[in-house]
Each structure stands twice: as structure tokens, then as C-alpha cells.
Amino acid sequence: MAPRPRPDETVDALGYMCPVPIVMLAERVREVEGGKVVELLADDPAAKEDVPAWCRRTGNDYLGMGADGDRLTFWIKKA
Amino acid sequence: MATAQVTRSREAVDHPARKMALFAHSGTYDHLYQTVALAASGAAMGFEVHIFLSFWALRRLAKEDADRVDVPAYAAARREELERGRKEARLPPLRKMLEDAKSIGPVTVYACSTSMKLFGVTEAEARKVADEVLGTAAFLDRAQGAEVFLFI
Numbered sequence: 001m002a003p004r005p006r007p008d009e010t011v012d013a014l015g016y017m018c019p020v021p022i023v024m025l026a027e028r029v030r031e032v033e034g035g036k037v038v039e040l041l042a043d044d045p046a047a048k049e050d051v052p053a054w055c056r057r058t059g060n061d062y063l064g065m066g067a068d069g070d071r072l073t074f075w076i077k078k079a
Numbered sequence: 080m081a082t083a084q085v086t087r088s089r090e091a092v093d094h095p096a097r098k099m100a101l102f103a104h105s106g107t108y109d110h111l112y113q114t115v116a117l118a119a120s121g122a123a124m125g126f127e128v129h130i131f132l133s134f135w136a137l138r139r140l141a142k143e144d145a146d147r148v149d150v151p152a153y154a155a156a157r158r159e160e161l162e163r164g165r166k167e168a169r170l171p172p173l174r175k176m177l178e179d180a181k182s183i184g185p186v187t188v189y190a191c192s193t194s195m196k197l198f199g200v201t202e203a204e205a206r207k208v209a210d211e212v213l214g215t216a217a218f219l220d221r222a223q224g225a226e227v228f229l230f231i
Binding site (some may be wrong): 016017018019020022023025026027030050052054057058062 | 102116117119120122123124125168169170171176179180182183
């Protein structure tokens, strides 16, 4: 099993529904330098597909997802 | 747990300014939510977003409380259900979501000049929500090449 990426920033979108988590993620990723890893916490199940789609679309690196019950953690590396 | 797979799309790099055009007609909360949510997602994903506010959508956003929960007649029996659900889902106010969308990507909002005349929307009222007053021909020109074009 791959190790959990070490995040430089965390975005807490727990309790928020689409499209809020993606908007929060986009806002934070815009602010950080290239190469930094942003961690997104979310419990909207749509995020499982939305976050990789957002990464594909924006050219950022999708590093993966962890799940603890309904609580999801995503790691994104800014391109 | 974590997977270390790295994916990167060349597409996003090669086509940075793809367009989304939304023709917003309906002014009930449920429809306006879709307009604003799609604009926010589109902006976050790097789309150039163009929103044309016509008829009831313009009247609502320019002259009324955008977040009063109302629905079309066919859904009237479910209005309170939506109002409760919105609170539980912590949906942000529509104007805030639109402002957030504008802060993360190129989102331009147009007010339909005919609708302004029909409903007595003043220039000042239109400017509260729209960046420009426009006609449909100019909107179609701005929207040319949009890969997402929706009437809401």
C-alpha cells in the first residue's frame, strides 16, 4: 500500500455538498505554489468522481484518495 | 487507503479556455441554484463561463431576494422539503456562490436588455448582478464555440 502523501495545506469541506468542495479546493490550490500538496476533506460522495475530474481538467496531479467510512480524504499536487 | 497513481491531462494544458454558456430563464430558486452551481463548478474547472440572465432569472436576481425558496407549480407540494434540505446541506447563498465563482475563474454575467424593459429593471439594478447589458445576438457571439450550452 502506498504511503499517505504529506500535505502542505488542508481544505476542510466536511458537511458541504457539490459544488462547494470543488470551489473550496480550486480557491486553495490557486493560492499555493506549484509542487505543493493540498489535502481535501469531504463527505459529499460526489467528490470521489468530482475531484479526479477537476484534476484532469485543470492539469493538477491527483495523488489519490483515502476513506474512513463516509469521510474522504483526497491529495492533490499543484502542477 | 491512499493510492499513488498520478494522472495528468494534456487536454487541460492544450485547451485552456473552453467555454460554458448558460441561458438562465427561470427565476425560481431550484432553477437558479442549478445555474449558479454549474457556473461555480465550471469556473473551478477552468471553463470560461458566460451567463445570460433573461426574463424571470434576471427579474429575480436584480429585484428580489435570491435565496427565498420557491419552486415551479409542478413542485409546489415539495417546496418545504427543499427549504429544509437546503439548510441541512449547508448550501451557500446564491449571490455568494456566484461571487466565489467569479473570484476563481472568468465568469461573465449578462443582463438581457429586453427583459430589463419588460420588468422595469433599471441599469443600476441590473449592474448589481450583471457585468454587461446585452442582446441575444451578442450573447450568441460571446458563446460561440461553447462545449456546454444550457437553457435553464
